[in-house]
Amino acid sequence: MFRLKSCCILLISSIFLTSVLAGCSADKTISRKVSKAFKNSAVIKQYQVGFALYNMENRKMIFQKDADKYFTPASNTKLYTFFASLKMIAEQMPALKYIEKNDSLIFWGTGDPSFLQFAVKDQSAYHFLKASDKKLFFAPGRYSGTFFGDGWSWDDYDYYYQPEITEMPIMDNMVTSTYLSAKKMNIEPKVFAPCFEVDSSKTTGVFQVTRDFLTNHFKYPNVDIKAGYNQQNPYKTSIQTTVEVLSDTLHKPVGIIKMKIPSYAKTLPGAKRDSVLKHMMLPSDNFIAEHLLLVCSNQIGDTLSTTKAIAHINKTYLSFLPDPVKWADGSGLSRQNLFTPRDNVYLLDSIYHLVNNQEKLFDMLPAGGKSGTLKNAYPKTDKPFIYGKTGSLGGVHNQSGYVLTKKGKTYIYSFMNNNFVKPTSEVRAEMVRIMTYIHDNF
Numbered sequence: 001m002f003r004l005k006s007c008c009i010l011l012i013s014s015i016f017l018t019s020v021l022a023g024c025s026a027d028k029t030i031s032r033k034v035s036k037a038f039k040n041s042a043v044i045k046q047y048q049v050g051f052a053l054y055n056m057e058n059r060k061m062i063f064q065k066d067a068d069k070y071f072t073p074a075s076n077t078k079l080y081t082f083f084a085s086l087k088m089i090a091e092q093m094p095a096l097k098y099i100e101k102n103d104s105l106i107f108w109g110t111g112d113p114s115f116l117q118f119a120v121k122d123q124s125a126y127h128f129l130k131a132s133d134k135k136l137f138f139a140p141g142r143y144s145g146t147f148f149g150d151g152w153s154w155d156d157y158d159y160y161y162q163p164e165i166t167e168m169p170i171m172d173n174m175v176t177s178t179y180l181s182a183k184k185m186n187i188e189p190k191v192f193a194p195c196f197e198v199d200s201s202k203t204t205g206v207f208q209v210t211r212d213f214l215t216n217h218f219k220y221p222n223v224d225i226k227a228g229y230n231q232q233n234p235y236k237t238s239i240q241t242t243v244e245v246l247s248d249t250l251h252k253p254v255g256i257i258k259m260k261i262p263s264y265a266k267t268l269p270g271a272k273r274d275s276v277l278k279h280m281m282l283p284s285d286n287f288i289a290e291h292l293l294l295v296c297s298n299q300i301g302d303t304l305s306t307t308k309a310i311a312h313i314n315k316t317y318l319s320f321l322p323d324p325v326k327w328a329d330g331s332g333l334s335r336q337n338l339f340t341p342r343d344n345v346y347l348l349d350s351i352y353h354l355v356n357n358q359e360k361l362f363d364m365l366p367a368g369g370k371s372g373t374l375k376n377a378y379p380k381t382d383k384p385f386i387y388g389k390t391g392s393l394g395g396v397h398n399q400s401g402y403v404l405t406k407k408g409k410t411y412i413y414s415f416m417n418n419n420f421v422k423p424t425s426e427v428r429a430e431m432v433r434i435m436t437y438i439h440d441n442f
Helices: 002-039 074-088 124-131 190-195 239-250 273-281 286-298 306-317 341-355 358-363 424-441
Strands: 048-055 060-065 092-101 104-109 135-138 174-181 184-188 196-199 218-221 230-234 254-256 266-272 386-393 396-404 410-418
Touching (some): 002 048, 002 424, 048 341, 074 341, 092 124, 092 273, 124 239, 124 266, 266 273, 273 286, 341 358, 341 396
Antiparallel strands (some): 048 060, 092 104, 092 266, 174 230
């Protein structure tokens, strides 16, 4: 009996060892072939590239190319915001905090980006405030930052991808203008309609609305509006503007009160967190990303601060990363962000196990050839093999995510490209070529 047990143990050990050795041998083969693909690329030699490929089964790196070097991540930063939100925010967003005092309802912002946000369309706070029979008072002062994040480009103030940061954002902190007729457009929120003025000196060109840098003065050319016209411009935020937009939206007066948030303030539950995360990740929404960090800050104190949120996340949740991160904002608009490819890989591995449901996780991420910012990067398909996050700025284009192979494997990768002067389309095509090679062959 003893001899039989010993034989069984030896057999199992032998099978396990053979499996491990086979896995190591396969990883070495992949490493050698991927290394060759990089060396033979004439495109990649022209700029800085960092790459890491990770085996999720044995939790080991397969191949690295400058994976310990720092790169500007652009919107790959949203992976860190995504991770932090999963760790710190409950399944329902905190829409606002409030107290009822005598004949008044006093409320504070939490940074929640979903209040009538054009994609999430959450109406929790709207219905709550609208239904109240008490006098409404907004208590500002929780947000400690500036209207732009550290290292943002101020030249982009009038573009849809860079709305300002506030403690109680409404409707993306943007004005939306849409076509009604050749000479008429609809403006939302309607409180901004009087702020629009025709520029009679411009009688040619494409119809486009522009805003002055420091004021909510919007101009448009004296040309016909084309059918299908739809444009979003960030509005200039202030406490007074927040209250005016709220009053106009709720169709009831909202006052301003100076009052520190008390410890007994109640939290109004809002949108589903994962829905908000999906609407951040698929289109790479900077507005949602920035405000999610404020919501994280709301979870740890009375002050809404991007800096404090990042410091807390770094100290509490990111000690497992091999390289210390240089993290400045939630969206990746800042060039002060610096991450390494191997950090991205280990973060993605942690996200995978944190969600603990591949189908659910992949549904929240852009899919190559199917959805989000990866939809047009890869050939159109109903069976994507890439799920991940892109990141682009001038001279920056990255992809980090999960690659499914024809042999049934799931690997994690981070592909970072910085300081190129060639068209982004060429850099993207080379990434796609190499990731498709990994999918096809391993």
